[in-house]
Amino acid sequence: MKEFVDLQGASGSQYRFRLWPEGAPHSPMAGNYVFVKEEPEGFAVVLVGVTSDLSHARMEGRLAAKKGATHLYTRLNVARAVRISEHEDIVARYQPVAVVGDHG
Numbered sequence: 001m002k003e004f005v006d007l008q009g010a011s012g013s014q015y016r017f018r019l020w021p022e023g024a025p026h027s028p029m030a031g032n033y034v035f036v037k038e039e040p041e042g043f044a045v046v047l048v049g050v051t052s053d054l055s056h057a058r059m060e061g062r063l064a065a066k067k068g069a070t071h072l073y074t075r076l077n078v079a080r081a082v083r084i085s086e087h088e089d090i091v092a093r094y095q096p097v098a099v100v101g102d103h104g
Contacts, residue, residue, distance in 0.1 A: 001038065001071045005038075007045065009089030017073035020058070028055040031084040034063035034089055038071070050101035052080075052085040060100050062064050079104035 007015045014051055020026055031054045035037050035047040046069040049060055054074050061072065077083035 001036075001043070004034060005034075005036070005043065006074055006088055007034065008093060009086065010092035013024075013086075013087055013089060013091050015075060015090060017075045020072045020074050026055045026057070026074065026078075028053045029076050029078065030054070030080070032074050032075045032083050032090070033057040033060075034090070035060065035067075035069035035098075036073065037068040043071075044068075045098065047095050048087065048091050048094065048096045049099070052102055054055040054072050060098075063098055063100070093098050 001019060003019050005017050016063060030052045033049045034045050036043040043083050046067045047060060047064040051057055057074060058072060
C-alpha cells in the first residue's frame with residue numbers, strides 16, 4: 001500500500017491521508033481517518049471516521065476488518081468544523097459500508 005492516498009470528496013475537494021502502520025503509535029490529535037481494502041485497481045474505502053483523538057482510531061479496526069479493510073489512513077485536522085465538513089464530504093463521495101466518529 002502507498003504511504004499516502006488522496007481522496008476526493010463529493011464536492012471535488014482533495015484530501016491527503018497518511019498510512020498508519022500496524023503497531024506504530026499515533027499522536028492523540030484530532031482528525032479524520034479511513035480504513036481501506038486493496039483491490040486490483042487500487043483500493044476501496046470501507047470505513048470513514050472522524051475523532052477528537054486519532055490515537056483511538058484503530059479501535060474501529062475490528063469492525064473495518066469484518067468489512068474487508070486492510071489498511072488505516074489518518075489525516076490531522078484540529079479545527080472541529082473543518083474535520084466534520086471533510087468527513088461529510090468524503091462520506092458523500094464514497095458511501096462506505098461503515099461510518100463512525102465522535103464529531104468532537
